[in-house]
Amino acid sequence: MGNARIPQVPQTDNTTIRLIGARLIDGSGAGPIEDAEIVISGDRISYAGARRTTNDDSETVVDLRGKTVMPGFIDAHVHFGLNIEADVAALHAQQDTERVLDTARVINKTLMAGVTTVRDLAGTDSGYRDAIAAGTILGPRMHLAIMALSPTGGHTDYQLPNGAMALSRLRGFDPIIDTDDDVRIRVRELVRAGADAIKVCTTGGVSSPSDTPDDIGVPEHHVRLIVEEMNKRQGQPVAAHAQGTDGILQALRGGVSSIEHGYAIDAEGLQLAIDQGAFLVPTLSSALRLPSPDDVPDYLYQKKIKWSAIAREHITEALKTDVKVAMGTDSGICPHGRNLTELGHLVELGYTPLKAITAGTKNAATLLRLDKDLGTVEAGKLADLVITDFNPLDDITTLADPDNVPCVIQGGRAVKDRTGIWPSDVVLAGLANN
Ligand SMILES: [Zn+2]
Structure with missing residues (x-):
């Protein structure tokens, strides 16, 4: 039995964004990684894990210290x-x-x-x-x-x-x-x-x-x-x-x-x-x-x-x-x-x-038989992410209010960004942030 048809959203430009410093709850069931690094290349994740020491100036770096990243x-x-x-x-x-x-x-x-x-x-x-x-x-x-x-x-x-x-x-x-x-x-x-x-x-x-x-x-x-x-x-x-x-x-x-x-x-x-x-x-x-x-x-x-x-x-x-x-x-x-x-x-x-x-x-x-492409923050998966200002493991009920979900990324593209985290010059935001 093969993987299911991947439900699509529009493609993004093939840019690379490095997210650093966030707490990562990767969706696999593993405990959080503090001070994580996630690299997004185009619409997919190319690295997710502990923060590495790199000096690649060509990439856009987004500082997410104090924030939590989860899968969409x-x-x-x-x-x-x-x-x-x-x-x-x-x-x-x-x-x-x-x-x-x-x-x-x-x-x-x-x-x-x-x-x-x-x-x-x-x-x-x-x-x-x-x-x-x-x-x-x-x-x-x-x-x-x-x-x-x-x-x-x-x-x-x-x-x-x-x-x-x-x-x-x-x-x-x-x-x-x-x-x-x-x-x-x-x-x-x-x-x-x-x-x-x-x-x-x-x-x-x-x-x-x-x-x-x-x-x-x-x-x-x-x-x-x-x-x-x-x-x-x-x-x-x-x-x-x-x-x-x-x-x-x-x-x-x-x-x-x-x-x-x-x-x-x-x-x-x-x-x-x-x-x-x-x-x-x-x-x-x-x-x-x-x-x-x-x-x-x-x-x-x-x-x-x-x-x-x-x-x-x-x-x-x-x-x-x-x-x-x-x-x-x-x-x-x-x-x-x-x-x-x-x-x-x-x-x-x-x-x-x-x-x-x-x-x-x-x-x-x-x-949904989409686990090869979605559901966890892992290298190779589509870059669908939710970014919050708090740790949901401390109080999961905070996630119920959409106002506490300031940033939503889909296929590497910000579709909601209340806090202006996402670099608008490299990836187009969505049509509406209401
Ligand atoms: Zn029903």
């Missing part, structure tokens, strides 16, 4: 096309252009929060990924699933009892799979449409009105069929929306690459995930977020309270084991642009700050 973060579970903060009535009145521009704003906000790569797990078409690659908008490198598959009446069947649609479908895509042939056809259509991952719902959900996280959605034999289809191609990861215990087991027995949410994962599920090398993406930013009872229907409030408590209990246990965890927020279901709040939640449920950072860097890159 990777959010493995977002929905750019959804926005929990948007007014539903206003959404219905929107022109297509307004919706697209709102999504572009959400994409930019996510980059400004320190997230340089995302995986969008439904609701977004490949036009956004390709616009980012072309430099039309600034945004994270992007993998996408396009839509999530479920059976009739399942998590992504938006048809209401009266036949009306609760949500409009992405143009041209039907997410319903009931038979073996449906499974093959839908998966092939998604591949044709440029999907980097396949998302399958093996359980119901908290927010869907007609099912619950304990309901089984797509069964194990259909999950296995999807994995087989993907293994005939580039082996794109298969991600399962799976919340209840039994649906988690069906997803794992079917061979998925990741359990998304995993709120009621039990000891058997954890052992299966560990044995198979599957990741858990606990999406605590949305799991632990409780709405005001005034803002949502009573059934939803009651479900949220129940499943938030289940998630807290089970994910706390999961974080004590060797199961591989990748950072994912479910942004869209929770507010966009505060993605690194997730790191604080992982620490709240038992991880060390360093393990939380690794979940958002190396582990997420490995899940």
